[in-house]
Amino acid sequence: MTPARTRGVALLVALxxxxxxxxxxxxxxxxSSTSSSGQSTAASSxxxxxxxxxxxxxxxxxxxxxxxxxxxGRDQCxxxxxxxDYAHPNGRAVSLALLxxxxxxxxxxxxxxxxxxxxxxxxxxxxxxxxxxxxxTAIRNVYDVVGFDPRGVASSDPVQCExxxxxDRLVSSDPDPDTAAxxxxxxxxxxxxxEGCLERSGxxxxxxxxxxxxxxLDILRAALGDAKLTYFGASYGTAIGSSFADQxxxxxxxxxxxxxxxxxxxxxxxxxxxxxxxxxxLRAYVxxxxxxxxxxxxxxxxQGVRRIHDFLTGLETRPIDASSGGEVTAGVAFYGLIxxxxxxxxxxxxxxxxxxxxxxxxxxxxxxxxxxxxxxxxGSYKDNSFEVYNVVSCLDDDEGVPSSQVPxxxxxxxxxxxxxxxxxxxxxxxxxxxxxxxxxxxHAVHAKGSPPILVVGTTRDPATPLVWAxxxxxxxxxxxxxxxxGDGHTGYNQGSSCVDNAVEDYFVHGTVPKGPLRCx
Numbered sequence: 001m002t003p004a005r006t007r008g009v010a011l012l013v014a015l016x017x018x019x020x021x022x023x024x025x026x027x028x029x030x031x032s033s034t035s036s037s038g039q040s041t042a043a044s045s046x047x048x049x050x051x052x053x054x055x056x057x058x059x060x061x062x063x064x065x066x067x068x069x070x071x072x073g074r075d076q077c078x079x080x081x082x083x084x085d086y087a088h089p090n091g092r093a094v095s096l097a098l099l100x101x102x103x104x105x106x107x108x109x110x111x112x113x114x115x116x117x118x119x120x121x122x123x124x125x126x127x128x129x130x131x132x133x134x135x136x137t138a139i140r141n142v143y144d145v146v147g148f149d150p151r152g153v154a155s156s157d158p159v160q161c162e163x164x165x166x167x168d169r170l171v172s173s174d175p176d177p178d179t180a181a182x183x184x185x186x187x188x189x190x191x192x193x194x195e196g197c198l199e200r201s202g203x204x205x206x207x208x209x210x211x212x213x214x215x216x217l218d219i220l221r222a223a224l225g226d227a228k229l230t231y232f233g234a235s236y237g238t239a240i241g242s243s244f245a246d247q248x249x250x251x252x253x254x255x256x257x258x259x260x261x262x263x264x265x266x267x268x269x270x271x272x273x274x275x276x277x278x279x280x281x282l283r284a285y286v287x288x289x290x291x292x293x294x295x296x297x298x299x300x301x302x303q304g305v306r307r308i309h310d311f312l313t314g315l316e317t318r319p320i321d322a323s324s325g326g327e328v329t330a331g332v333a334f335y336g337l338i339x340x341x342x343x344x345x346x347x348x349x350x351x352x353x354x355x356x357x358x359x360x361x362x363x364x365x366x367x368x369x370x371x372x373x374x375x376x377x378x379g380s381y382k383d384n385s386f387e388v389y390n391v392v393s394c395l396d397d398d399e400g401v402p403s404s405q406v407p408x409x410x411x412x413x414x415x416x417x418x419x420x421x422x423x424x425x426x427x428x429x430x431x432x433x434x435x436x437x438x439x440x441x442x443h444a445v446h447a448k449g450s451p452p453i454l455v456v457g458t459t460r461d462p463a464t465p466l467v468w469a470x471x472x473x474x475x476x477x478x479x480x481x482x483x484x485x486g487d488g489h490t491g492y493n494q495g496s497s498c499v500d501n502a503v504e505d506y507f508v509h510g511t512v513p514k515g516p517l518r519c520x
Contacts, residue, residue, distance in 0.1 A: 052222075062080065063223070064098065075101055094151050094157045094204070097155035099146070115127055115135075115145060121386070123149050124148045161197040161205075164381055167193075175423040177426060214241075218248050231256070237257075249449040259461060274463065280465075289351070311357065320365075322366040324377055328366050333365050336365035343487075352364055353365050395436065396438075398440050406425055456483075457469025457482070482517045
């Protein structure tokens, strides 16, 4: 499965740097740091919201020491302790990084809105630091926007697995190995990544599951002084939110899950649906090009999609060079091609990638892939998001397909996605060869006793297709589905005033749409 990467402005900022011919910068400046410095603010009072096990009382009743983040400004940073292993809470503790953007109108403040942008592996700290671009003024007037780096991620105690060079080899490798020998080689690289996680991170690599992150979220709710959790989760952040609602339904306040994942989907179903989602997005992109007077891809959608498919396949045996250094293999190009499909506003960047790529210049493809992978021009990685993805995913869904069985799945995948099907089918093996096994399987969420939860889905979302939002809304006892008819990943702050108004009225006034809402 392809990581459901951060949406919205972070994508646009990264790709704007690409267009300018610059390396993509880190997200949102110095506020991403969580080291304590500057003037201290008043500590919050805890609100456990019900009986707390005595073994967890010290975590639930901790006080957050908010301080001005490095670089100054209004943002405040803090750290919070949670148990590494909730079954043994008296053992090792893990430190989580937090960032708070105070409400613009403190006298009208309702409480805190905790946010998570996706991944697994994306930084909620950096996401919250960009709250002014991601959330409407109506929300920011009355809520402190609070982001957290989940356990194992970014500025929280991070999972570490392999060197940058080893990660590069994995990124550049053939994304759809054709022979048994190639599949075995791919398995060895993935297994080595997992073994590196165990060697470098120890037990932390066994305790970064989404269910554990949701438990951390309840401690955060209490430490913020809120009896109920107000939460906005995008993409993989919806998995954290739905797990929280399932485990702590009576602690749910106002919750929006945008670009939802379906917790019942098996590994095969997830990859199959996502492969089709990216194919639909690709065809929409080519269709928009064909509607112009002269499309460089051809005169029909089928012709344009076929040209992209042939280009990607050709890179398996004939990589192209990038002026920034290094070869652009099919593996690198895959990331470079799918990233602009996350937002219709970045399709023009995909035009330039393909036009230069067809001429033998892989520079833009590599730069966009680097933005997707959070990789610097020198080959180093800005954070551990690429490593975290498999660690969390395999803990959450301990399923996988032996590489010897992948050929039996290829017809279904190639039918769902002629362009990307083989790549997604090949990823089925990851959790089979992964050395850390949790035994966890997909299951429905129930959240019995929770209030209404808004679930947002987009008709042509490539990373989190609409069918997942529809399924999650059905599972929740009071799930309310909002559908945006459009392109790109997630629905809020994507140009639909219908979606934006519904979400903001809900957060600010508690107004719940009367039944499913369809927006353009």
